[in-house]
Amino acid sequence: MAAGAPLITFDKVWKSYGQGEARVHALAGVDLAIKRGEFVAIMGPSGSGKSTAMNIIGCLDTPTAGTYSFMGIDAGRLDRNRRAMLRNLYVGFVFQGYNLLARTTAAENVELPLIYRGVASRERRNLAMQALAQVGLVGREHHTPAELSGGQQQRVAIARAIVTRPTLLVADEPTGNLDTARTHEIMELLTQLNTELGLTIAMVTHEVDVAGYAERTIRFLDGHVASDIMKVELA
Amino acid sequence: MIWETVRLSLRSIRRNVLRSFLTLLGIVIGVAAVIAMLTIGSGTTEKVKADISKLGSNLLVVRSGRPAGPGGPGGLDQVVRPLAEKDLEALVAHLSGARAISPASQKQVRVIFGTESLTSGVTGTDSAYLEARDWKLVSGRPFSDSETRSGTGVCLIGETVRQQFFGDGDPEGEIIRVNRTSCKIIGLLEAKGYTGFGQDQDNVVLMPLHAYQRRIAGNRDIDNIYIAADDRTPTSELQPRVEDILRDARRITPDRESDFAIRDMTQIADAMASATTTMTGMLGAVAGVSLLVGGIGIMNIMLVSVTERTREIGIRLAIGAHEKHILIQFLVEATVLSLLGGIIGILIGLALAGLASLTLTIPFAPSPAVILLAVGFSALIGMVFGFFPAMRGARLNPIDALRHE
Ligand SMILES: Nc1ncnc2c1ncn2[C@@H]1O[C@H](COP(=O)(O)OP(=O)(O)OP(=O)(O)O)[C@@H](O)[C@H]1O
Numbered sequence: 001m002a003a004g005a006p007l008i009t010f011d012k013v014w015k016s017y018g019q020g021e022a023r024v025h026a027l028a029g030v031d032l033a034i035k036r037g038e039f040v041a042i043m044g045p046s047g048s049g050k051s052t053a054m055n056i057i058g059c060l061d062t063p064t065a066g067t068y069s070f071m072g073i074d075a076g077r078l079d080r081n082r083r084a085m086l087r088n089l090y091v092g093f094v095f096q097g098y099n100l101l102a103r104t105t106a107a108e109n110v111e112l113p114l115i116y117r118g119v120a121s122r123e124r125r126n127l128a129m130q131a132l133a134q135v136g137l138v139g140r141e142h143h144t145p146a147e148l149s150g151g152q153q154q155r156v157a158i159a160r161a162i163v164t165r166p167t168l169l170v171a172d173e174p175t176g177n178l179d180t181a182r183t184h185e186i187m188e189l190l191t192q193l194n195t196e197l198g199l200t201i202a203m204v205t206h207e208v209d210v211a212g213y214a215e216r217t218i219r220f221l222d223g224h225v226a227s228d229i230m231k232v233e234l235a
Numbered sequence: 236m237i238w239e240t241v242r243l244s245l246r247s248i249r250r251n252v253l254r255s256f257l258t259l260l261g262i263v264i265g266v267a268a269v270i271a272m273l274t275i276g277s278g279t280t281e282k283v284k285a286d287i288s289k290l291g292s293n294l295l296v297v298r299s300g301r302p303a304g305p306g307g308p309g310g311l312d313q314v315v316r317p318l319a320e321k322d323l324e325a326l327v328a329h330l331s332g333a334r335a336i337s338p339a340s341q342k343q344v345r346v347i348f349g350t351e352s353l354t355s356g357v358t359g360t361d362s363a364y365l366e367a368r369d370w371k372l373v374s375g376r377p378f379s380d381s382e383t384r385s386g387t388g389v390c391l392i393g394e395t396v397r398q399q400f401f402g403d404g405d406p407e408g409e410i411i412r413v414n415r416t417s418c419k420i421i422g423l424l425e426a427k428g429y430t431g432f433g434q435d436q437d438n439v440v441l442m443p444l445h446a447y448q449r450r451i452a453g454n455r456d457i458d459n460i461y462i463a464a465d466d467r468t469p470t471s472e473l474q475p476r477v478e479d480i481l482r483d484a485r486r487i488t489p490d491r492e493s494d495f496a497i498r499d500m501t502q503i504a505d506a507m508a509s510a511t512t513t514m515t516g517m518l519g520a521v522a523g524v525s526l527l528v529g530g531i532g533i534m535n536i537m538l539v540s541v542t543e544r545t546r547e548i549g550i551r552l553a554i555g556a557h558e559k560h561i562l563i564q565f566l567v568e569a570t571v572l573s574l575l576g577g578i579i580g581i582l583i584g585l586a587l588a589g590l591a592s593l594t595l596t597i598p599f600a601p602s603p604a605v606i607l608l609a610v611g612f613s614a615l616i617g618m619v620f621g622f623f624p625a626m627r628g629a630r631l632n633p634i635d636a637l638r639h640e
């Protein structure tokens with residue numbers, strides 16, 4: 001990959017569901033590029049294709065037509081297991097609903113991606129503790145999700161996403177379930193990870209406030225990119 | 236990684252103790268039934284073998300008549316030529332490899348002492364009979380050679396006869412009446428109990444052959460000749476020798492069939508044992524069907540488990556689990572579950588077999604091979620029936636799985 005080349009490239013990406021009359025185009029020829037280290041917010045009305053785009057960016061899904069390349073790899077044409085490997089090595093996920101394993105402690109949740117990497121148990125434990133410290137959850141390692149608040153659960157999820165030192169963090173409405181104070185705490189944490197670790201972040205949000213933390217905002221409308229604005233241009 | 240997965244599955248089994256237990260029930264009952272069946276079965280086989288060996292070990296029994304079925308219609312063969320004293324003498328003179336050779340003629344006869352009476356198996360024989368049949372005397376003495384030769388009215392009685400006439404008292408020297416002839420008791424035979432077929436082996440009276448022939452049978456025939464092989468000679472080797480000697484003694488020309496039959500009690504014992512083994516195998520197979528039902532139970536619960544944990548599977552897939560990781564996780568869980576059921580089943584099965592061996596007075600004969608097989612089989616059932624649900628989990632689309640409520 002040449003220096004300065006984008007981390008993520010959409011080349012006329014289509015994603016369609018259903019057949020004939022009922023065919024829906026969640027993405028209709030999207031062109032897009034995101035560079036390493038960028039912090040991008042993705043906005044747009046409900047059903048405009050944000051989550052669909054995020055799933056492709058995170059190598060969870062593949063385009064119906066067009067090309068998606070991730071780190072110069074044609075990720076849209078890889079098989080399931082190869083995409084799983086890409087996700088495990090380079091991508092961290094944060095979801096609106098936290099998606100932690102129930103009845104499993106914070107530390108064990110954070111360790112999970114390392115298990116699939118074959119990291120030895122002792123080192124797993126250390127790395128998990130470090131990640132939990134990074135998100136400010138020291139002392140909560142052995143609590144299960146049911147014993148943690150929403151904000152704390154989302155911090156565990158972020159710790160799980162960054163424990164593998166990924167290149168890209170994909171966050172679909174990470175603050176969607178949180179109150180204002182908790183939202184800002186989480187956003188500050190993400191900003192810090194972006195600036196300190198150089199983590200590339202792609203984040204979906206409905207709130208302008210939240211998008212304000214990112215340096216770039218892409219607006220989707222009916223499966224198209226409607227606008228793509230850098231923060232400096234806004235100011 | 237695999238150990239990690241085993242721990243994980245144990246944890247998920249513990250989380251649903253009641254449900255796991257109910258799922259296991261099928262396997263537990265199946266394995267318990269198979270283990271109990273096979274253990275009781277092999278105990279029965281041992282018992283049957285022991286019963287038959289009570290008849291005497293390494294024993295050949297010769298009787299007159301063709302080996303199987305009557306001869307041609309109207310042929311002279313059909314007239315059965317009984318065994319005679321000279322046949323016995325020929326064997327005693329020429330047969331090598333025999334530990335004991337003894338004649339025996341039997342009849343059910345009414346035996347009377349005082350006012351009591353009893354129908355007993357009365358046998359006319361000689362002093363080698365006890366050795367041929369591995370039979371010992373509790374008290375008294377066997378017939379002497381001169382008693383055998385002269386046909387003196389002396390007899391040995393079995394435990395049942397003693398109980399009937401004398402209770403626990405000493406029968407020696409008493410005179411009993413056997414079919415209108417009297418005979419003096421000179422010894423008591425060791426109790427042998429019942430055979431596996433319910434025949435009382437102790438309701439017997441032994442007397443010298445000549446006495447029997449003269450006073451009870453009224454002829455000079457010998458019904459059977461018992462030949463016990465010595466320790467170095469297998470009965471299969473002894474049998475043709477006996478045949479040769481007897482054909483010679485009975486002047487049977489080579490173009491004619493023998494007019495006597497030789498039965499090998501060892502062979503009969505083996506045949507009986509293999510019959511009970513077959514029976515046991517069949518019962519075991521029937522019990523094995525319930526294992527299949529148990530397997531279907533495992534499959535059912537694993538399908539429920541995969542559905543319940545769809546979101547968990549989605550999370551695991553999203554953070555980089557391969558299909559094979561999910562597959563292994565659920566396969567291990569199913570295997571651990573059914574292995575657990577198998578082990579519980581083995582313990583219950585052994586307990587049942589132990590109980591049965593106490594009440595049926597058969598030996599408790601657990602077989603390590605069968606137990607190992609049950610362990611292996613229950614693990615296999617977990618893998619086989621867990622495979623379909625596990626595959627279903629592994630094939631889930633991560634996006635759909637994550638969205639699952
Ligand atoms: N699996 C699917 N099957 C059929 N249609 C789908 C599927 N997933 C998404 N869609 C459709 O694609 C379009 C885009 O959906 P998407 O989830 O990307 O919207 P979104 O921008 O994330 O909306 P929201 O803000 O509500 O989350 C919608 O019209 C949706 O109905």
Ligand SMILES: [Mg+2]
Binds near residue numbers: 050052
């Ligand atoms: Mg969405």
